[in-house]
Amino acid sequence: MSGFNLLSEQGLRLDGRRPHELRRIKCKLGVFSQPDGSAYIEQGNTKVLAAVYGPHQASSKRSNHEEVSVNCQYSMATFSTAERKNRPRGDRKSQEITLHLQQALKAAIKTELYPRSQIDVYIEVLQSDGANYAVSVNAATLALVDAGICLKEYVCACTASLSKDNIPLTDVSNVEELSGGPTLSVASLPSSNKIAFMDMSQRFHLDNLPIVIEQALGGCREIQAILEKEVRKHLTQIGSAGDWSNVAK
Template structure:
Protein backbone atom coordinates (compact mmCIF):
# COMPACT_ATOMS: atom_id res chain seq x y z
CA UNK A 1 0.00 0.00 0.00
CA UNK A 2 1.66 3.24 -1.10
CA UNK A 3 1.02 6.85 -0.13
CA UNK A 4 -2.60 7.62 0.64
CA UNK A 5 -4.13 4.68 -1.21
CA UNK A 6 -7.25 3.59 0.63
CA UNK A 7 -7.13 0.05 -0.76
CA UNK A 8 -4.30 -2.45 -0.93
CA UNK A 9 -3.61 -4.60 -3.97
CA UNK A 10 -5.65 -7.33 -2.25
CA UNK A 11 -8.69 -5.07 -1.89
CA UNK A 12 -8.26 -4.46 1.85
CA UNK A 13 -8.74 -1.11 3.52
CA UNK A 14 -6.37 0.50 6.01
CA UNK A 15 -8.05 -1.30 8.93
CA UNK A 16 -8.24 -4.67 7.15
CA UNK A 17 -11.90 -4.47 6.08
CA UNK A 18 -13.32 -5.24 2.66
CA UNK A 19 -15.07 -2.41 0.85
CA UNK A 20 -18.55 -3.55 1.93
CA UNK A 21 -17.75 -4.35 5.57
CA UNK A 22 -18.89 -2.25 8.52
CA UNK A 23 -16.65 -1.36 11.39
CA UNK A 24 -17.24 -3.39 14.53
CA UNK A 25 -20.34 -2.08 16.33
CA UNK A 26 -20.77 -2.50 20.08
CA UNK A 27 -23.78 -0.97 21.78
CA UNK A 28 -25.76 -1.01 24.99
CA UNK A 29 -29.17 0.33 25.97
CA UNK A 30 -30.19 1.81 29.32
CA UNK A 31 -26.76 3.07 30.38
CA UNK A 32 -28.25 5.92 32.48
CA UNK A 33 -31.14 5.89 34.93
CA UNK A 34 -32.02 9.62 34.85
CA UNK A 35 -33.16 9.96 31.19
CA UNK A 36 -36.23 8.21 29.85
CA UNK A 37 -33.95 6.37 27.41
CA UNK A 38 -30.21 6.14 26.83
CA UNK A 39 -27.57 4.23 24.93
CA UNK A 40 -23.85 3.91 24.34
CA UNK A 41 -22.49 2.96 20.94
CA UNK A 42 -19.04 2.25 19.58
CA UNK A 43 -18.71 2.16 15.80
CA UNK A 44 -15.09 1.38 15.20
CA UNK A 45 -13.19 3.96 17.23
CA UNK A 46 -16.08 6.45 17.17
CA UNK A 47 -17.84 6.42 20.55
CA UNK A 48 -21.16 8.12 21.27
CA UNK A 49 -23.54 8.56 24.21
CA UNK A 50 -27.22 9.33 23.60
CA UNK A 51 -29.99 10.32 26.01
CA UNK A 52 -33.71 10.91 25.41
CA UNK A 53 -36.13 12.86 27.62
CA UNK A 54 -39.86 12.92 27.02
CA UNK A 55 -42.39 13.21 25.75
CA UNK A 56 -43.03 16.11 28.14
CA UNK A 57 -44.70 19.50 28.10
CA UNK A 58 -43.08 22.02 25.79
CA UNK A 59 -40.73 24.32 27.66
CA UNK A 60 -40.01 27.91 26.81
CA UNK A 61 -41.91 29.95 24.26
CA UNK A 62 -45.47 28.86 23.53
CA UNK A 63 -44.85 29.88 19.92
CA UNK A 64 -43.00 26.57 19.45
CA UNK A 65 -46.10 24.57 20.41
CA UNK A 66 -47.34 22.22 17.69
CA UNK A 67 -51.02 21.36 17.92
CA UNK A 68 -50.96 18.16 15.89
CA UNK A 69 -47.54 16.62 16.55
CA UNK A 70 -44.59 16.45 18.91
CA UNK A 71 -41.73 18.95 18.86
CA UNK A 72 -38.41 17.14 18.36
CA UNK A 73 -35.45 18.92 19.92
CA UNK A 74 -31.94 17.61 19.18
CA UNK A 75 -28.59 18.71 20.56
CA UNK A 76 -25.27 17.46 19.20
CA UNK A 77 -22.01 18.02 21.02
CA UNK A 78 -18.45 16.75 21.03
CA UNK A 79 -16.35 16.25 24.13
CA UNK A 80 -13.32 18.53 24.27
CA UNK A 81 -11.10 15.44 24.29
CA UNK A 82 -12.90 13.66 21.41
CA UNK A 83 -10.28 14.57 18.80
CA UNK A 84 -6.52 14.98 18.69
CA UNK A 85 -6.92 18.76 18.93
CA UNK A 86 -8.78 20.03 21.98
CA UNK A 87 -12.15 21.44 20.98
CA UNK A 88 -12.74 24.93 22.39
CA UNK A 89 -16.51 24.90 22.08
CA UNK A 90 -17.99 21.42 22.57
CA UNK A 91 -21.45 22.70 21.59
CA UNK A 92 -23.08 25.76 20.08
CA UNK A 93 -20.63 26.31 17.22
CA UNK A 94 -21.74 26.31 13.60
CA UNK A 95 -20.84 22.66 13.00
CA UNK A 96 -22.71 21.49 16.09
CA UNK A 97 -25.79 23.51 15.11
CA UNK A 98 -25.71 22.02 11.62
CA UNK A 99 -25.45 18.50 13.00
CA UNK A 100 -28.27 19.18 15.47
CA UNK A 101 -30.45 20.36 12.59
CA UNK A 102 -29.68 17.22 10.56
CA UNK A 103 -30.52 15.02 13.54
CA UNK A 104 -33.84 16.81 14.08
CA UNK A 105 -34.73 16.37 10.41
CA UNK A 106 -33.87 12.67 10.63
CA UNK A 107 -35.90 11.88 13.71
CA UNK A 108 -38.90 13.96 12.77
CA UNK A 109 -39.25 11.50 9.89
CA UNK A 110 -38.71 8.42 12.07
CA UNK A 111 -40.78 9.19 15.18
CA UNK A 112 -44.57 8.81 15.10
CA UNK A 113 -44.92 12.50 15.94
CA UNK A 114 -48.72 12.50 15.61
CA UNK A 115 -49.04 10.42 18.80
CA UNK A 116 -47.80 13.23 21.05
CA UNK A 117 -49.42 16.56 20.08
CA UNK A 118 -48.40 19.64 22.10
CA UNK A 119 -45.45 17.72 23.55
CA UNK A 120 -41.67 17.74 23.22
CA UNK A 121 -39.00 15.03 22.92
CA UNK A 122 -35.39 15.96 23.65
CA UNK A 123 -32.54 13.98 22.09
CA UNK A 124 -29.00 14.64 23.31
CA UNK A 125 -25.97 13.02 21.71
CA UNK A 126 -22.33 13.50 22.65
CA UNK A 127 -19.33 12.24 20.73
CA UNK A 128 -16.77 10.97 23.23
CA UNK A 129 -14.26 9.90 20.58
CA UNK A 130 -14.33 10.87 16.91
CA UNK A 131 -12.87 8.64 14.21
CA UNK A 132 -15.15 9.22 11.23
CA UNK A 133 -18.86 8.77 10.66
CA UNK A 134 -19.77 10.99 13.63
CA UNK A 135 -23.24 11.83 12.35
CA UNK A 136 -23.96 8.21 11.44
CA UNK A 137 -22.88 6.94 14.85
CA UNK A 138 -25.05 9.60 16.54
CA UNK A 139 -28.12 8.57 14.53
CA UNK A 140 -27.57 4.91 15.37
CA UNK A 141 -27.04 5.65 19.08
CA UNK A 142 -30.07 7.96 19.25
CA UNK A 143 -32.26 5.30 17.62
CA UNK A 144 -31.34 2.88 20.41
CA UNK A 145 -32.02 5.54 23.04
CA UNK A 146 -35.48 6.21 21.56
CA UNK A 147 -36.25 2.50 21.61
CA UNK A 148 -35.09 2.36 25.23
CA UNK A 149 -37.41 5.28 26.03
CA UNK A 150 -40.36 3.48 24.45
CA UNK A 151 -40.89 6.16 21.78
CA UNK A 152 -42.81 4.63 18.84
CA UNK A 153 -40.88 4.74 15.57
CA UNK A 154 -42.10 4.00 12.05
CA UNK A 155 -38.97 1.86 11.59
CA UNK A 156 -35.41 1.71 12.76
CA UNK A 157 -33.65 4.77 11.37
CA UNK A 158 -29.96 4.11 10.72
CA UNK A 159 -27.14 5.94 9.01
CA UNK A 160 -24.00 5.11 7.07
CA UNK A 161 -21.20 7.12 5.45
CA UNK A 162 -19.70 5.94 2.16
CA UNK A 163 -16.52 7.11 0.44
CA UNK A 164 -15.80 6.70 -3.27
CA UNK A 165 -12.17 5.58 -3.48
CA UNK A 166 -10.05 5.02 -6.58
CA UNK A 167 -9.03 1.40 -7.15
CA UNK A 168 -5.45 0.37 -6.36
CA UNK A 169 -2.90 0.47 -9.16
CA UNK A 170 -3.06 -3.35 -9.34
CA UNK A 171 -6.66 -4.40 -8.92
CA UNK A 172 -7.63 -7.67 -7.29
CA UNK A 173 -10.74 -7.64 -9.44
CA UNK A 174 -10.62 -6.60 -13.10
CA UNK A 175 -14.35 -5.93 -13.09
CA UNK A 176 -14.01 -3.46 -10.21
CA UNK A 177 -11.11 -1.76 -11.99
CA UNK A 178 -13.19 -1.24 -15.10
CA UNK A 179 -16.00 0.26 -13.02
CA UNK A 180 -13.63 2.91 -11.69
CA UNK A 181 -14.21 4.12 -8.14
CA UNK A 182 -15.09 1.71 -5.36
CA UNK A 183 -17.63 2.57 -2.64
CA UNK A 184 -16.23 2.05 0.86
CA UNK A 185 -18.94 1.53 3.47
CA UNK A 186 -18.83 3.02 6.98
CA UNK A 187 -15.88 5.30 6.39
CA UNK A 188 -13.26 5.99 9.05
CA UNK A 189 -11.76 9.43 9.69
CA UNK A 190 -8.75 8.65 7.48
CA UNK A 191 -11.03 7.67 4.61
CA UNK A 192 -13.32 10.68 5.07
CA UNK A 193 -10.40 13.11 4.98
CA UNK A 194 -8.62 11.48 2.04
CA UNK A 195 -10.11 13.96 -0.43
CA UNK A 196 -12.38 11.36 -2.05
CA UNK A 197 -16.12 12.10 -2.45
CA UNK A 198 -18.24 11.20 0.58
CA UNK A 199 -21.94 10.42 0.89
CA UNK A 200 -23.75 10.28 4.22
CA UNK A 201 -27.21 8.70 4.27
CA UNK A 202 -29.86 8.23 6.94
CA UNK A 203 -32.73 5.92 6.03
CA UNK A 204 -35.65 3.93 7.35
CA UNK A 205 -33.79 0.72 6.80
CA UNK A 206 -36.66 -1.72 6.22
CA UNK A 207 -38.41 0.33 3.53
CA UNK A 208 -35.24 1.98 2.20
CA UNK A 209 -36.84 5.43 2.47
CA UNK A 210 -34.24 8.19 2.60
CA UNK A 211 -34.63 10.78 5.34
CA UNK A 212 -31.30 12.55 4.85
CA UNK A 213 -28.65 12.54 2.13
CA UNK A 214 -25.56 14.70 2.33
CA UNK A 215 -22.87 14.78 -0.37
CA UNK A 216 -19.38 16.00 0.46
CA UNK A 217 -18.48 16.92 -3.13
CA UNK A 218 -20.17 17.27 -6.49
CA UNK A 219 -20.95 13.88 -7.99
CA UNK A 220 -22.15 12.77 -11.39
CA UNK A 221 -25.42 10.85 -11.18
CA UNK A 222 -23.75 7.56 -12.13
CA UNK A 223 -21.23 7.93 -9.31
CA UNK A 224 -23.98 9.04 -6.93
CA UNK A 225 -26.08 5.96 -7.60
CA UNK A 226 -23.16 3.63 -6.93
CA UNK A 227 -22.42 5.27 -3.59
CA UNK A 228 -26.09 5.52 -2.63
CA UNK A 229 -26.75 1.84 -3.28
CA UNK A 230 -23.81 0.82 -1.10
CA UNK A 231 -24.78 3.30 1.65
CA UNK A 232 -28.36 1.99 1.81
CA UNK A 233 -27.06 -1.56 2.12
CA UNK A 234 -24.84 -0.32 4.93
CA UNK A 235 -27.91 1.13 6.68
CA UNK A 236 -29.63 -2.25 6.46
CA UNK A 237 -26.57 -4.01 7.88
CA UNK A 238 -26.46 -1.53 10.78
CA UNK A 239 -30.18 -2.09 11.34
CA UNK A 240 -29.56 -5.82 11.82
CA UNK A 241 -26.90 -5.09 14.45
CA UNK A 242 -29.15 -2.65 16.33
CA UNK A 243 -32.11 -5.02 16.22
CA UNK A 244 -30.01 -7.80 17.74
CA UNK A 245 -28.88 -5.43 20.51
CA UNK A 246 -32.50 -4.47 21.26
CA UNK A 247 -33.58 -8.10 21.42
CA UNK A 248 -30.69 -8.95 23.74
CA UNK A 249 -31.62 -6.00 25.97
CA UNK A 250 -35.25 -7.10 26.15
CA UNK A 251 -34.18 -10.65 26.97
CA UNK A 252 -31.95 -9.37 29.78
CA UNK A 253 -34.86 -7.33 31.12
CA UNK A 254 -37.07 -10.44 31.07
CA UNK A 255 -39.36 -9.14 28.32
CA UNK A 256 -40.34 -11.59 25.62
CA UNK A 257 -40.22 -10.63 21.95
CA UNK A 258 -43.95 -11.35 21.63
CA UNK A 259 -44.74 -8.90 24.42
CA UNK A 260 -42.48 -6.21 22.96
CA UNK A 261 -44.03 -6.44 19.50
Protein backbone atom coordinates in the same frame (compact mmCIF):
# COMPACT_ATOMS: atom_id res chain seq x y z
CA MET B 1 -12.67 10.20 -7.02
CA SER B 2 -10.15 9.84 -4.21
CA GLY B 3 -6.81 11.58 -4.28
CA PHE B 4 -5.14 8.56 -2.65
CA ASN B 5 -5.56 4.87 -3.15
CA LEU B 6 -7.56 3.63 -0.14
CA LEU B 7 -7.22 -0.04 -1.09
CA SER B 8 -4.14 -2.25 -0.99
CA GLU B 9 -3.18 -4.61 -3.80
CA GLN B 10 -5.07 -7.30 -1.89
CA GLY B 11 -8.22 -5.17 -1.96
CA LEU B 12 -8.11 -4.28 1.74
CA ARG B 13 -8.64 -0.87 3.29
CA LEU B 14 -6.28 0.99 5.59
CA ASP B 15 -7.75 -0.70 8.68
CA GLY B 16 -7.87 -4.16 7.10
CA ARG B 17 -11.55 -4.15 6.15
CA ARG B 18 -12.93 -5.17 2.78
CA PRO B 19 -14.65 -2.38 0.79
CA HIS B 20 -18.20 -3.37 1.84
CA GLU B 21 -17.47 -4.11 5.51
CA LEU B 22 -18.70 -2.03 8.43
CA ARG B 23 -16.46 -1.21 11.34
CA ARG B 24 -17.12 -3.30 14.43
CA ILE B 25 -20.26 -2.11 16.24
CA LYS B 26 -20.82 -2.48 19.98
CA CYS B 27 -23.89 -0.97 21.61
CA LYS B 28 -25.92 -1.00 24.80
CA LEU B 29 -29.30 0.36 25.87
CA GLY B 30 -30.26 1.77 29.26
CA VAL B 31 -26.84 3.05 30.25
CA PHE B 32 -28.32 5.83 32.46
CA SER B 33 -31.22 5.74 34.92
CA GLN B 34 -32.10 9.46 34.94
CA PRO B 35 -33.26 9.92 31.30
CA ASP B 36 -36.33 8.19 29.93
CA GLY B 37 -34.07 6.39 27.48
CA SER B 38 -30.35 6.15 26.82
CA ALA B 39 -27.83 4.26 24.71
CA TYR B 40 -24.12 3.96 24.04
CA ILE B 41 -22.59 2.88 20.76
CA GLU B 42 -19.10 2.26 19.44
CA GLN B 43 -18.65 2.09 15.68
CA GLY B 44 -14.98 1.49 15.15
CA ASN B 45 -13.28 4.11 17.29
CA THR B 46 -16.21 6.55 17.14
CA LYS B 47 -18.00 6.46 20.49
CA VAL B 48 -21.32 8.18 21.16
CA LEU B 49 -23.74 8.54 24.08
CA ALA B 50 -27.41 9.38 23.56
CA ALA B 51 -30.08 10.36 26.11
CA VAL B 52 -33.80 10.93 25.56
CA TYR B 53 -36.24 12.83 27.78
CA GLY B 54 -39.94 12.71 27.04
CA PRO B 55 -42.42 12.91 25.66
CA HIS B 56 -43.32 15.75 28.01
CA GLN B 57 -45.37 18.92 27.73
CA ALA B 58 -43.96 21.22 25.08
CA SER B 59 -42.63 24.62 25.95
CA SER B 60 -45.04 27.53 25.55
CA LYS B 61 -43.52 28.44 22.19
CA ARG B 62 -44.31 24.98 20.80
CA SER B 63 -47.47 24.06 22.72
CA ASN B 64 -49.73 24.86 19.76
CA HIS B 65 -48.10 22.24 17.52
CA GLU B 66 -50.46 19.39 16.71
CA GLU B 67 -47.53 16.99 16.36
CA VAL B 68 -44.63 16.37 18.72
CA SER B 69 -41.66 18.71 18.66
CA VAL B 70 -38.32 16.88 18.45
CA ASN B 71 -35.58 18.91 20.11
CA CYS B 72 -32.02 17.72 19.45
CA GLN B 73 -28.72 18.82 20.92
CA TYR B 74 -25.45 17.51 19.46
CA SER B 75 -22.08 18.17 21.03
CA MET B 76 -18.55 16.78 21.05
CA ALA B 77 -16.55 16.27 24.19
CA THR B 78 -13.47 18.47 24.47
CA PHE B 79 -11.29 15.36 24.44
CA SER B 80 -13.08 13.68 21.50
CA THR B 81 -10.44 14.71 18.94
CA ALA B 82 -7.05 16.37 19.00
CA GLU B 83 -8.39 19.53 17.35
CA ARG B 84 -11.66 19.63 19.34
CA LYS B 85 -10.10 21.57 22.23
CA ASN B 86 -9.66 24.53 19.88
CA ARG B 87 -13.34 24.61 18.88
CA PRO B 88 -16.11 25.94 21.12
CA ARG B 89 -19.15 23.84 22.01
CA GLY B 90 -22.13 24.68 19.85
CA ASP B 91 -20.00 25.68 16.85
CA ARG B 92 -21.52 25.94 13.38
CA LYS B 93 -20.75 22.33 12.42
CA SER B 94 -22.43 21.03 15.58
CA GLN B 95 -25.47 23.19 14.88
CA GLU B 96 -25.73 21.76 11.35
CA ILE B 97 -25.52 18.19 12.63
CA THR B 98 -28.18 19.01 15.24
CA LEU B 99 -30.59 20.08 12.47
CA HIS B 100 -29.74 17.01 10.40
CA LEU B 101 -30.40 14.75 13.39
CA GLN B 102 -33.73 16.42 13.94
CA GLN B 103 -34.73 15.76 10.34
CA ALA B 104 -33.79 12.08 10.46
CA LEU B 105 -35.44 11.36 13.82
CA LYS B 106 -38.70 13.13 12.94
CA ALA B 107 -38.96 10.87 9.89
CA ALA B 108 -38.93 7.81 12.17
CA ILE B 109 -41.05 8.93 15.13
CA LYS B 110 -44.84 8.56 15.00
CA THR B 111 -45.19 12.26 15.72
CA GLU B 112 -48.99 12.26 15.46
CA LEU B 113 -49.21 10.18 18.66
CA TYR B 114 -47.73 12.96 20.79
CA PRO B 115 -49.63 16.20 20.09
CA ARG B 116 -48.46 19.32 21.92
CA SER B 117 -45.56 17.34 23.34
CA GLN B 118 -41.80 17.53 23.12
CA ILE B 119 -39.05 14.92 22.95
CA ASP B 120 -35.52 15.99 23.82
CA VAL B 121 -32.59 14.05 22.35
CA TYR B 122 -29.07 14.76 23.60
CA ILE B 123 -26.03 13.42 21.79
CA GLU B 124 -22.46 13.54 23.07
CA VAL B 125 -19.56 12.32 20.92
CA LEU B 126 -16.97 10.95 23.33
CA GLN B 127 -14.47 9.95 20.67
CA SER B 128 -14.45 10.92 17.01
CA ASP B 129 -13.04 8.70 14.28
CA GLY B 130 -15.29 9.39 11.32
CA ALA B 131 -19.03 9.16 10.55
CA ASN B 132 -19.99 11.17 13.65
CA TYR B 133 -23.42 12.05 12.27
CA ALA B 134 -24.20 8.48 11.22
CA VAL B 135 -23.17 6.98 14.57
CA SER B 136 -25.16 9.67 16.39
CA VAL B 137 -28.31 8.73 14.46
CA ASN B 138 -27.82 5.07 15.36
CA ALA B 139 -27.28 5.90 19.04
CA ALA B 140 -30.36 8.15 19.09
CA THR B 141 -32.50 5.39 17.57
CA LEU B 142 -31.52 3.00 20.37
CA ALA B 143 -32.18 5.66 23.01
CA LEU B 144 -35.63 6.36 21.55
CA VAL B 145 -36.43 2.65 21.64
CA ASP B 146 -35.23 2.49 25.25
CA ALA B 147 -37.51 5.45 26.09
CA GLY B 148 -40.50 3.61 24.63
CA ILE B 149 -41.09 6.19 21.89
CA CYS B 150 -43.26 4.75 19.10
CA LEU B 151 -41.33 4.60 15.84
CA LYS B 152 -42.56 3.87 12.33
CA GLU B 153 -39.34 1.89 12.03
CA TYR B 154 -35.70 2.24 12.93
CA VAL B 155 -33.81 5.11 11.35
CA CYS B 156 -30.22 4.04 10.66
CA ALA B 157 -27.34 5.96 9.13
CA CYS B 158 -24.16 5.04 7.30
CA THR B 159 -21.44 6.73 5.25
CA ALA B 160 -19.96 5.68 1.91
CA SER B 161 -17.21 6.84 -0.42
CA LEU B 162 -15.14 5.71 -3.42
CA SER B 163 -11.62 4.42 -3.75
CA LYS B 164 -9.30 5.76 -6.43
CA ASP B 165 -10.45 2.90 -8.67
CA ASN B 166 -14.13 3.85 -8.13
CA ILE B 167 -14.75 0.92 -5.78
CA PRO B 168 -17.47 1.91 -3.26
CA LEU B 169 -16.51 1.87 0.42
CA THR B 170 -18.90 1.44 3.37
CA ASP B 171 -18.66 3.16 6.78
CA VAL B 172 -15.81 5.57 6.16
CA SER B 173 -13.27 6.12 8.94
CA ASN B 174 -11.67 9.47 9.77
CA VAL B 175 -8.41 8.58 8.00
CA GLU B 176 -10.37 7.65 4.88
CA GLU B 177 -12.40 10.87 5.09
CA LEU B 178 -9.21 12.92 5.26
CA SER B 179 -7.19 11.06 2.64
CA GLY B 180 -9.98 10.18 0.23
CA GLY B 181 -12.51 12.01 -1.89
CA PRO B 182 -16.12 13.02 -1.16
CA THR B 183 -18.08 11.22 1.54
CA LEU B 184 -21.82 10.55 1.47
CA SER B 185 -23.85 10.34 4.68
CA VAL B 186 -27.28 8.71 4.47
CA ALA B 187 -29.94 8.27 7.15
CA SER B 188 -32.61 5.86 5.99
CA LEU B 189 -35.66 3.87 7.05
CA PRO B 190 -34.28 0.52 5.83
CA SER B 191 -37.50 -1.53 6.08
CA SER B 192 -39.34 0.81 3.70
CA ASN B 193 -36.19 1.72 1.77
CA LYS B 194 -36.80 5.44 2.28
CA ILE B 195 -34.10 8.09 2.68
CA ALA B 196 -34.67 10.44 5.63
CA PHE B 197 -31.55 12.54 5.11
CA MET B 198 -28.59 12.66 2.72
CA ASP B 199 -25.52 14.87 2.69
CA MET B 200 -22.29 14.99 0.65
CA SER B 201 -19.00 16.49 1.79
CA GLN B 202 -18.27 17.17 -1.91
CA ARG B 203 -20.07 16.43 -5.16
CA PHE B 204 -19.90 12.98 -6.72
CA HIS B 205 -19.93 12.43 -10.45
CA LEU B 206 -23.48 11.60 -11.55
CA ASP B 207 -22.34 8.22 -12.85
CA ASN B 208 -20.96 7.30 -9.41
CA LEU B 209 -23.65 8.73 -7.15
CA PRO B 210 -26.21 5.86 -7.47
CA ILE B 211 -23.49 3.32 -6.64
CA VAL B 212 -22.40 5.22 -3.52
CA ILE B 213 -26.01 5.72 -2.38
CA GLU B 214 -26.72 2.01 -2.68
CA GLN B 215 -23.52 1.24 -0.77
CA ALA B 216 -24.64 3.51 2.08
CA LEU B 217 -28.17 2.04 2.06
CA GLY B 218 -26.70 -1.45 2.23
CA GLY B 219 -24.74 -0.36 5.28
CA CYS B 220 -27.95 1.01 6.84
CA ARG B 221 -29.64 -2.36 6.39
CA GLU B 222 -26.74 -4.16 8.08
CA ILE B 223 -26.76 -1.67 10.95
CA GLN B 224 -30.52 -2.12 11.39
CA ALA B 225 -30.00 -5.86 11.89
CA ILE B 226 -27.29 -5.20 14.49
CA LEU B 227 -29.46 -2.69 16.39
CA GLU B 228 -32.49 -4.99 16.34
CA LYS B 229 -30.38 -7.82 17.75
CA GLU B 230 -29.18 -5.58 20.59
CA VAL B 231 -32.74 -4.43 21.35
CA ARG B 232 -33.94 -8.05 21.58
CA LYS B 233 -31.03 -8.86 23.88
CA HIS B 234 -31.85 -5.86 26.07
CA LEU B 235 -35.54 -6.77 26.30
CA THR B 236 -34.65 -10.36 27.18
CA GLN B 237 -32.41 -9.15 30.00
CA ILE B 238 -35.13 -6.84 31.33
CA GLY B 239 -37.63 -9.69 31.19
CA SER B 240 -35.29 -12.01 33.06
CA ALA B 241 -34.60 -9.41 35.71
CA GLY B 242 -38.33 -8.89 36.25
CA ASP B 243 -39.27 -12.59 36.30
CA TRP B 244 -39.99 -13.29 39.95
CA SER B 245 -40.35 -17.01 39.24
CA ASN B 246 -36.58 -17.14 38.86
CA VAL B 247 -35.91 -15.65 42.28
CA ALA B 248 -34.25 -18.21 44.52
CA LYS B 249 -36.46 -19.40 47.32
